[in-house]
Amino acid sequence: MPSELLALARTIAVEAGELAARRRREGVEVAATKSTIVDVVTEADREVERLIRGRILDARPNDAILGEEGGSSSGTSGLTWVVDPIDGTVNYLYGIPHYAVSIAVVEADVEGEPDPLTWTGLHGCVLNPAVGELFSGSRGEGAFLSVAGGPDVPIHAAAPAPLELALINTGFAYAAATRAKQGEVAARLLPMVRDIRRFGTASLDLCMVANGRTNAYFERTLSPWDHAAGAIIAREAGAVVKGFGDAAPSRDFILAAEPELAARLEPLLIDLGTRFEL
Ligand code: LIP
Numbered sequence: 001m002p003s004e005l006l007a008l009a010r011t012i013a014v015e016a017g018e019l020a021a022r023r024r025r026e027g028v029e030v031a032a033t034k035s036t037i038v039d040v041v042t043e044a045d046r047e048v049e050r051l052i053r054g055r056i057l058d059a060r061p062n063d064a065i066l067g068e069e070g071g072s073s074s075g076t077s078g079l080t081w082v083v084d085p086i087d088g089t090v091n092y093l094y095g096i097p098h099y100a101v102s103i104a105v106v107e108a109d110v111e112g113e114p115d116p117l118t119w120t121g122l123h124g125c126v127l128n129p130a131v132g133e134l135f136s137g138s139r140g141e142g143a144f145l146s147v148a149g150g151p152d153v154p155i156h157a158a159a160p161a162p163l164e165l166a167l168i169n170t171g172f173a174y175a176a177a178t179r180a181k182q183g184e185v186a187a188r189l190l191p192m193v194r195d196i197r198r199f200g201t202a203s204l205d206l207c208m209v210a211n212g213r214t215n216a217y218f219e220r221t222l223s224p225w226d227h228a229a230g231a232i233i234a235r236e237a238g239a240v241v242k243g244f245g246d247a248a249p250s251r252d253f254i255l256a257a258e259p260e261l262a263a264r265l266e267p268l269l270i271d272l273g274t275r276f277e278l
Contacts, residue, residue: 006123006138009081009103012055016048016101017129020086023047024130028093039174040089045069048085052103056081066114068225079122080106080114082228087126088201097130102203104228116224116250117243124229126203135207137236143210157239158212160260163268166215169197169205173221181276182220188272202254206230209256210237216257216265221278227254242266244275252278 023044031043049069056065064075067083081103086092088099105123108114125136136152137143144152170186172179190196197214199205202222208214210233231241231249240262243253253274255266269275 003123003138003141005079005105006125006136008056008059009105009123009125010127010134010136012052013101013103013125013127013134015055016052016085017127019051020044020048020092020099020101021129024092024095030093034174036174036176038090040093041069042086042089042093044092045086045089048101049083052083052085052101056083064108064114066224068223072113078107080108080119082106082114082225084203084223084225084228087203087226088199091200096200098128098199098201098204099130100201100203101127101129102225102229104232106228114224116228117248121228121232121235124232126207126229126233128201128204133207135210135230135233137210137233139232139236141236143233143236145207145211155211155237157209157234157237157258158215160258161215163193163261163264166193166261166265167195167197168193168265169199169208169214169217171198171200171202171205171219171222175221178221178278181273185269185272185274189269192268202226203230206234206241206256209239210234216255216261218253218255218265218269218274220253220274221251222249222254223251231256244270 028042030040062077064080065073084102087102092099106119108119123138127134132148134146172182205217234256241256
């Protein structure tokens with residue numbers, strides 16, 4: 001049985017997902033751009049986040065919230081909800097049915113902005129409304145997939161695979177100069193692995209590793225809300241989810257894979273130049 005907090009996160013994600021899907025059917029357009037001209041936000045991103053924030057504060061008025069569109073609001077409970085209302089906004093804009101509502105609950109210092117380098121992930125859920133897949137997990141409780149409201153089925157990362165047979169997913173930043181360097185790394189890696197996938201939604205990329213649809217995922221320049229929930233789910237599914245060296249995942253780097261492959265892939269990615277100056 002999911003904990004009370006996870007059950008609340010799932011209920012809110014399902015309602016938020018229904019709103020996002022409805023707005024998608026009605027048609028969406030760019031409301032504004034953010035870090036670069038290709039980093040877009042739609043009115044639906046904002047509306048869905050307002051709904052999520054409202055439901056959280058109705059049920060948990062003393063908790064903090066960190067959301068992609070609304071920023072950070074403080075709390076006194078020591079718990080922070082980390083929210084990406086529509087992860088994969090470019091997919092959402094283009095009508096590609098691969099985007100997600102991502103909600104995590106983390107334990108973080110009450111002072112200052114919650115930091116993925118120091119927070120403790122407790123609960124996470126990632127819902128792809130377009131296909132009705134709800135991934136969820138709680139610290140020490142395992143990871144699960146429920147399809148179209150069906151039963152929760154335990155999920156696990158793929159068995160160890162040799163590098164040359166590994167299917168790897170990754171992603172690219174909104175800044176063109178950074179993307180160019182990421183592309184060079186991907187080009188060098190390509191002949192060394194089975195293949196590379198670029199799905200466009202970090203939270204679902206991590207869930208792909210969690211249920212063995214891919215063997216490994218890595219990316220740089222992600223925001224905390226892009227990986228908070230997916231990292232908890234992938235870890236509970238038996239994957240290693242980390243930053244460079246002993247660091248936790250953060251904007252600097254995230255790698256998720258079953259332990260043996262992670263141990264091979266990290267030094268290789270560094271050799272291939274992935275640790276360039278951001
Ligand atoms: C996106 C991530 C994706 C990454 C994009 C962006 P958004 O998040 O899901 O993996 O490659 O650069 O960060 O902007 O759709 O919430």
